[in-house]
Amino acid sequence: MTTAAVTTLPARRSQVTDNYLTQDRRLRSWLFTLDHKRIGVLYLATSLLAMLIGGLLAMVIRTQLLVPQGLIFHGHGNAAAYAAYKHYNQIFTLHGIIMVFMVLIPIIPGALGNFVLPLMLGAKDVAFPRLNLMSFWLYVGGAVLAIASTVAGAVDTGWTFYTPFSIHTETYVVVMLLGIFLIGFSSIFTGLNFIVTIHKLRPPGMTWFRMPLFLWGIYATSIIQVAATPVVGVTLVLLCLERIMGIGIFNPALGGNPVLFQDFFWFYSHPAVYIMILPAMGIISEIVPVFSRKHIFGYSFIAMSSLAIALIGFLVWGHHMFVNGQSAELDAIFSFLTFLVAVPSAVKVFNWLATMYKGAIVLDTPMLYALSFLILFTIGGLTGVILGALATNVVLHDTYFVVGHFHLVMMGGTIIGFIGGLHYWWPKMFGRMYNETLARIACVLLFFGIAITFVPQLIVGAEGMPRRYAHYLPMYQPYMVASSIGAYLQLAAFILMTGYLVHSLVRGRKAPMNPWGGGSLEWTTASPPPHDNFAHPPVIGENYDPYDYRHLAYDPKIGGYVPTGIGDTCGAGKYS
Amino acid sequence: MTETVSIGKQHDLAQRHLAHHFDTPQQQFDAGKLGMWLFLSTELLLFSGLFCAYAVYRALHPEIFRYAGQYLDMPSGLANTLILLTSGLTMALAVRFAQLGRRIGLVVCLFLTICGGLGFLGLHGYEYFTNYREKLLWGLNYNPSHGPHGQAIAPIRSLTPLTVRSLPGGVGGWASLKALGRQGFIVSHSAIAPAASGPPGIAAGQRHTVRLAPYAQPANVQLFFSIYYLMTGLHSLHVLIGVILMTWLLFRAWRGDFSPRYYTPVDLIGLYWGIVDMIWMFLFPLLYLLH
Numbered sequence: 057m058t059t060a061a062v063t064t065l066p067a068r069r070s071q072v073t074d075n076y077l078t079q080d081r082r083l084r085s086w087l088f089t090l091d092h093k094r095i096g097v098l099y100l101a102t103s104l105l106a107m108l109i110g111g112l113l114a115m116v117i118r119t120q121l122l123v124p125q126g127l128i129f130h131g132h133g134n135a136a137a138y139a140a141y142k143h144y145n146q147i148f149t150l151h152g153i154i155m156v157f158m159v160l161i162p163i164i165p166g167a168l169g170n171f172v173l174p175l176m177l178g179a180k181d182v183a184f185p186r187l188n189l190m191s192f193w194l195y196v197g198g199a200v201l202a203i204a205s206t207v208a209g210a211v212d213t214g215w216t217f218y219t220p221f222s223i224h225t226e227t228y229v230v231v232m233l234l235g236i237f238l239i240g241f242s243s244i245f246t247g248l249n250f251i252v253t254i255h256k257l258r259p260p261g262m263t264w265f266r267m268p269l270f271l272w273g274i275y276a277t278s279i280i281q282v283a284a285t286p287v288v289g290v291t292l293v294l295l296c297l298e299r300i301m302g303i304g305i306f307n308p309a310l311g312g313n314p315v316l317f318q319d320f321f322w323f324y325s326h327p328a329v330y331i332m333i334l335p336a337m338g339i340i341s342e343i344v345p346v347f348s349r350k351h352i353f354g355y356s357f358i359a360m361s362s363l364a365i366a367l368i369g370f371l372v373w374g375h376h377m378f379v380n381g382q383s384a385e386l387d388a389i390f391s392f393l394t395f396l397v398a399v400p401s402a403v404k405v406f407n408w409l410a411t412m413y414k415g416a417i418v419l420d421t422p423m424l425y426a427l428s429f430l431i432l433f434t435i436g437g438l439t440g441v442i443l444g445a446l447a448t449n450v451v452l453h454d455t456y457f458v459v460g461h462f463h464l465v466m467m468g469g470t471i472i473g474f475i476g477g478l479h480y481w482w483p484k485m486f487g488r489m490y491n492e493t494l495a496r497i498a499c500v501l502l503f504f505g506i507a508i509t510f511v512p513q514l515i516v517g518a519e520g521m522p523r524r525y526a527h528y529l530p531m532y533q534p535y536m537v538a539s540s541i542g543a544y545l546q547l548a549a550f551i552l553m554t555g556y557l558v559h560s561l562v563r564g565r566k567a568p569m570n571p572w573g574g575g576s577l578e579w580t581t582a583s584p585p586p587h588d589n590f591a592h593p594p595v596i597g598e599n600y601d602p603y604d605y606r607h608l609a610y611d612p613k614i615g616g617y618v619p620t621g622i623g624d625t626c627g628a629g630k631y632s
Numbered sequence: 633m634t635e636t637v638s639i640g641k642q643h644d645l646a647q648r649h650l651a652h653h654f655d656t657p658q659q660q661f662d663a664g665k666l667g668m669w670l671f672l673s674t675e676l677l678l679f680s681g682l683f684c685a686y687a688v689y690r691a692l693h694p695e696i697f698r699y700a701g702q703y704l705d706m707p708s709g710l711a712n713t714l715i716l717l718t719s720g721l722t723m724a725l726a727v728r729f730a731q732l733g734r735r736i737g738l739v740v741c742l743f744l745t746i747c748g749g750l751g752f753l754g755l756h757g758y759e760y761f762t763n764y765r766e767k768l769l770w771g772l773n774y775n776p777s778h779g780p781h782g783q784a785i786a787p788i789r790s791l792t793p794l795t796v797r798s799l800p801g802g803v804g805g806w807a808s809l810k811a812l813g814r815q816g817f818i819v820s821h822s823a824i825a826p827a828a829s830g831p832p833g834i835a836a837g838q839r840h841t842v843r844l845a846p847y848a849q850p851a852n853v854q855l856f857f858s859i860y861y862l863m864t865g866l867h868s869l870h871v872l873i874g875v876i877l878m879t880w881l882l883f884r885a886w887r888g889d890f891s892p893r894y895y896t897p898v899d900l901i902g903l904y905w906g907i908v909d910m911i912w913m914f915l916f917p918l919l920y921l922l923h
């Protein structure tokens with residue numbers, strides 16, 4: 057006889073009438089909410105808006121590059137061409153800044169993390185709800201400042217702000233930097249909040265190694281957010297002071313060292329790519345076992361590889377600076393460490409594959425996203441290793457190969473992971489199902505869109521086309537056109553997705569408590585959850601295991617899984 | 633004159649401050665404390681960027697730091713160090729008094745700490761002011777009329793004329809080498825295998841030559857002042873924030889908000905003040921002492 061893993065009673069009647077969405081409908085109850093679920097929804101809405109803006113800018117870029125001389129921005133004579141290409145620089149700079157700082161970094165922790173972290177943990181809220189709200193508003197404030205700087209004089213430095221150009225350009229760099237600074241603080245506070253929540257708000261019975269792996273991913277991410285973001289904060293302030301007061305630290309004309317800026321910038325921005333990818337990996341670790349109906353393989357390896365990535369990720373920033381005069385010894389060390397950091401990523405990939413092996417795979421939308429992630433992220437990650445090798449880097453640095461690499465990991469990794477997670481938790485967040493067929497079509501479209509956009513970029517890059525150019529040699533045109541077609545496919549996928557998700561909000565079938573048969577605690581409360589998360593605080597028994605699905609059975613009447621109750625075999629032995 | 637709060641009232645106070653998502657006041661206190669430690673680590677990281685810039689420039693241009701550091705007013709820096717140390721003590725006492733529920737002690741200690749913070753800011757402000765008058769500033773604004781010891785400023789560093797001195801080896805040679813270092817820049821001295829005895833680099837019983845350049849202003853001294861203003865400026869900003877926070881604490885302490893059951897804000901701001909103190913303990917030797 058074993059105790060039931062989770063003994064939360066449904067108590068359905070009271071929850072149907074009152075959930076976190078309906079319990080107070082006034083606008084100010086949303087804007088000043090301290091409820092982590094509502095803050096998650098606010099993050100979701102704002103970062104999706106940012107993604108829309110960034111995405112439209114991407115469409116401008118891809119349209120420009122349909123023809124070698126540039127379709128939108130071109131000019132005859134030096135002055136006209138200079139002005140036109142400057143606009144192109146402004147467009148891709150804004151695209152990069154929005155996507156990196158307003159979408160990729162905050163979207164998963166802010167939207168999904170906020171929503172499900174306390175639920176998965178079995179807590180009532182995050183540790184500091186007020187700080188959480190403040191983080192959200194800092195994010196909004198920073199985004200508004202950044203966009204305002206664009207209206208005043210759009211920055212044309214690229215998202216990397218390399219000095220000395222960023223000191224001399226006459227565009228509104230200072231306002232933009234202040235905006236990013238605020239967003240950085242928002243990120244720090246979110247990370248801090250999550251770390252404290254995971255340390256101090258785990259209910260009795262929820263030990264570290266009983267936490268769902270998404271929480272490990274978020275935990276590792278939070279460590280990076282807290283440990284790396286302050287450094288970029290001070291770097292951005294220094295760059296502002298450089299422009300306002302001429303302090304000269306990064307300005308060679310005043311004796312300063314521009315390479316120091318690059319060191320500081322990448323010391324943050326390399327770990328930042330793990331801020332983007334670790335939560336997405338966490339989502340994949342949730343989806344794969346649920347839709348393979350099989351216990352996750354190598355739980356502790358996946359958990360620990362997140363921490364390993366977080367830690368080693370701090371030691372590889374020099375791989376962005378192989379060709380800037382860094383000493384050969386440093387180059388070799390950074391290259392070695394770059395190879396090393398690929399190992400824990402690979403550990404995860406193999407564990408996911410092993411989880412699927414001989415599983416009863418269900419190809420629902422979240423799982424399709426997980427599979428897309430596996431393919432696209434693996435290609436992207438391997439191109440990273442190619443870039444990390446010194447000899448190839450010298451050839452490929454600052455070409456489209458780099459562009460292809462990071463878009464494959466960021467679109468094919470972070471965004472695919474995020475959208476997979478969104479589809480996975482959507483019924484929990486809004487209490488509605490979406491149209492499964494349309495969702496699968498959108499996923500396939502997006503998968504091919506991403507592959508067709510970015511794989512040709514790897515090829516043109518390897519053939520020598522530099523990044524950030526507004527025009528190019530005719531020999532590259534076939535690839536560039538293919539890439540643009542891929543981008544339009546992605547646009548189509550997103551339009552379709554918007555359509556059926558909005559339809560789901562209004563008309564969607566009511567979601568059951570546990571539509572996919574997940575074993576973690578968020579599936580033991582109503583969809584959508586009540587204001588206090590659980591009608592009764594979950595009791596986490598001795599044999600609780602979020603990846604054990606054997607006590608769940610599909611009930612066609614409600615279209616979801618229910619605990620079988622009898623013969624509960626939780627903890628009688630793991631599958632793996 | 634101490635005031636202790638009755639146990640029943642303490643319990644009420646603790647409960648009143650307990651947010652709905654915590655089970656016990658202890659859990660809430662622990663969470664707050666962990667949060668504060670994490671926040672303080674981000675503060676350290678914020679400064680670490682500047683420390684790193686300091687280290688890099690010092691390694692690349694030691695002559696700038698040796699030269700410019702002499703401009704700073706060491707006694708005033710030392711006075712500030714003592715002030716901050718004392719205020720650290722009074723803050724620690726304030727936390728202790730809060731734990732014991734001794735309101736008057738808490739109020740007095742907070743007041744003294746605030747005075748320390750303000751004293752520090754005043755003295756530092758005065759130092760900034762004198763620097764400003766002498767145009768010891770960052771970037772292109774750096775334009776002092778005389779050298780660190782009141783001497784006329786030699787034109788930008790030139791390595792001629794060089795004096796070549798011959799020194800004895802061993803401990804005596806070491807001492808005269810240090811003495812020479814105060815007269816000018818040691819451009820090079822002849823490489824000698826490590827001695828069996830005596831400080832490394834100077835073999836006992838052997839003579840070696842030293843090439844000495846006169847003290848002239850090295851290039852890019854303004855870099856030192858950029859770093860000096862950034863580090864001390866960021867630190868002073870933190871002192872200022874600390875003073876504001878403690879004024880708020882003082883007000884609440886006066887009102888009697890704190891008790892042995894609930895004194896989290898005092899404890900957390902005490903931690904903050906400790907870190908602010910500690911950062912200065914690094915800034916002072918790095919900027920004022922290490923020439």
Ligand code: HEM
Nearest residue numbers: 329332333375376437440441443444453454458462465466
């Ligand atoms: C699997 C391990 C990975 C390795 C070994 C790796 C390696 C590299 C290397 C060596 C570069 C520098 C290329 C150059 O400029 O010459 C680079 C660039 C980049 N990587 Fe990765 N990477 C990996 C994963 C990721 C992930 C997961 C992301 C984001 C989610 C990412 C985002 C980026 C970005 C944004 C850049 C370009 C930055 C710029 O110059 O604008 N990488 N990567």
Ligand SMILES: [Cu+2]
Nearest residue numbers: 326373375376
């Ligand atoms: Cu990197």
